[in-house]
Amino acid sequence: MNDAAPRPSAGRPLNLNVRGLDVSATLAINERSRALMKEGRKVHRLGLGQSPFPVPEPVRRALSDHAHQKDYLPVRGLPELRAAVCGHLKRTQGLDYDPASILIGPGTKELMFLVQLCYYGDLVIPTPSWVSYAPQAQIIGRSIRWLPTRTETGLGVTPQALDALCRKDPDRPRLLILNSPSNPTGLAYEDGQLAEIAAVARRYGVLVLSDEIYGGVHFEGRHVSIARHYPEGTIISDGLSKWCGAGGWRLGAFAFPPQLKWLSDAMSVVASETYTSVSAPIQHAAVTAFSGGAEIDGYLDRSRRILAALAAFATERLTAAGAAMSAPKGGFYAFPDFSVHRDALAARGVTASEEFCERLLEEAGVATLPGTAFGRPEGEFSLRLAYVDFDGGPALDALSAPGAEADESFLRAHAPDTVAGLERLADWASG
Numbered sequence: 001m002n003d004a005a006p007r008p009s010a011g012r013p014l015n016l017n018v019r020g021l022d023v024s025a026t027l028a029i030n031e032r033s034r035a036l037m038k039e040g041r042k043v044h045r046l047g048l049g050q051s052p053f054p055v056p057e058p059v060r061r062a063l064s065d066h067a068h069q070k071d072y073l074p075v076r077g078l079p080e081l082r083a084a085v086c087g088h089l090k091r092t093q094g095l096d097y098d099p100a101s102i103l104i105g106p107g108t109k110e111l112m113f114l115v116q117l118c119y120y121g122d123l124v125i126p127t128p129s130w131v132s133y134a135p136q137a138q139i140i141g142r143s144i145r146w147l148p149t150r151t152e153t154g155l156g157v158t159p160q161a162l163d164a165l166c167r168k169d170p171d172r173p174r175l176l177i178l179n180s181p182s183n184p185t186g187l188a189y190e191d192g193q194l195a196e197i198a199a200v201a202r203r204y205g206v207l208v209l210s211d212e213i214y215g216g217v218h219f220e221g222r223h224v225s226i227a228r229h230y231p232e233g234t235i236i237s238d239g240l241s242k243w244c245g246a247g248g249w250r251l252g253a254f255a256f257p258p259q260l261k262w263l264s265d266a267m268s269v270v271a272s273e274t275y276t277s278v279s280a281p282i283q284h285a286a287v288t289a290f291s292g293g294a295e296i297d298g299y300l301d302r303s304r305r306i307l308a309a310l311a312a313f314a315t316e317r318l319t320a321a322g323a324a325m326s327a328p329k330g331g332f333y334a335f336p337d338f339s340v341h342r343d344a345l346a347a348r349g350v351t352a353s354e355e356f357c358e359r360l361l362e363e364a365g366v367a368t369l370p371g372t373a374f375g376r377p378e379g380e381f382s383l384r385l386a387y388v389d390f391d392g393g394p395a396l397d398a399l400s401a402p403g404a405e406a407d408e409s410f411l412r413a414h415a416p417d418t419v420a421g422l423e424r425l426a427d428w429a430s431g
Contacts, residue, residue, distance in 0.1 A: 030369065046367055047369055051243075051388065055245050070275050071280060073278070075276065076273045084290035101261070108211070114270050121207065122142065123174075126146070126375075128374030129184075146164055151325070155335060157176070171205075176206050180211075183213075189226045191228070207260075210227060221301070234257065239253060251283065270422075280393065302396050306392070333385065336383065387418050
């Protein structure tokens with residue numbers, strides 16, 4: 001028997017679709033930040049977009065109450081949870097779904113992978129887009145079609161760009177991912193914009209995956225789904241990670257229209273042969289989360305106010321430093337472009353997006369992600385920042401005090417590292 005270890009070589013049997021892929025950029029920057037902090041460096045962690053807020057107390061209690069649950073649950077999910085998801089969609093969007101049309105998974109990320117695996121079509125996404133959409137398509141072997149965008153329209157999908165792409169091959173199957181509020185830009189589509197995009201999607205039979213994971217943190221509480229305009233061709237994606245602060249719980253939900261039952265069934269088959277079902281205690285607790293109530297509504301209201309104030313602070317400071325960007329309308333992110341300083345940056349030896357972020361981290365102690373990780377060109381000095389480097393629990397408590405306002409003094413008191421990081425970024429980029 002030969003006990004020798006396999007030799008590292010070009011012939012190692014690695015799937016060609018995986019070769020050249022790195023660890024997700026968002027997770028990699030988090031690990032890099034932790035490593036620098038262990039060395040004693042001060043790092044303003046504006047890289048990883050994890051909710052700074054604790055899981056709402058009613059949801060934590062529900063998890064504790066159901067810690068004894070140990071049985072495998074149905075592949076599609078706990079019936080009570082699927083009903084609660086339908087109630088959530090009816091209450092927040094006025095949309096009617098049957099519990100049988102809901103599929104629960106271990107995070108929306110896994111469900112997004114399964115939908116690309118089961119649906120044979122090109123992936124269509126705007127540049128920029130969340131870092132994992134395109135790598136998932138690459139792993140599965142799907143073609144990726146990037147939609148051009150403009151700062152004036154929030155770097156989002158436009159009906160004109162989608163129509164121009166589809167017109168070249170009208171009958172080709174396509175999956176459009178529409179993320180609103182957006183990671184990485186903070187763009188939240190208005191109802192009229194969604195109606196126009198829906199009209200194009202219907203014309204060409206484009207399947208729309210509406211990634212609404214940040215819907216609960218639309219700053220004005222006015223999130224709108226494209227499913228209102230294109231119900232027969234839209235899958236809604238939601239979960240607990242962002243608006244409920246429970247990223248590590250790993251629970252996501254897809255809602256399908258009756259016309260896409262065949263796709264829901266196919267994904268359920270694959271789920272049964274891979275993850276089987278989501279953790280039972282987590283599913284039971286998620287019933288409480290999706291059922292809402294006064295305590296959760298108050299939590300969301302205060303969360304939105306704090307995030308809106310941070311977004312406004314970031315927009316003011318970064319645009320004053322010359323950045324081209326659109327003001328975020330929801331979520332945790334901003335996507336500034338400092339290309340206006342191209343000549344000055346070149347004089348400092350900075351000539352590319354990744355180098356910009358690397359130097360920013362080393363010299364100013366601010367961790368961000370380069371625009372290239374989201375599909376932007378290397379020569380553009382864009383980056384994504386997440387304004388969530390603070391402890392959200394005390395911030396929520398402070399905003400509960402009578403007369404409390406999420407103004408600049410509040411931010412400096414309760415999100416000092418985020419504020420300082422934004423100021424360091426502005427000074428470094430423009431200096």
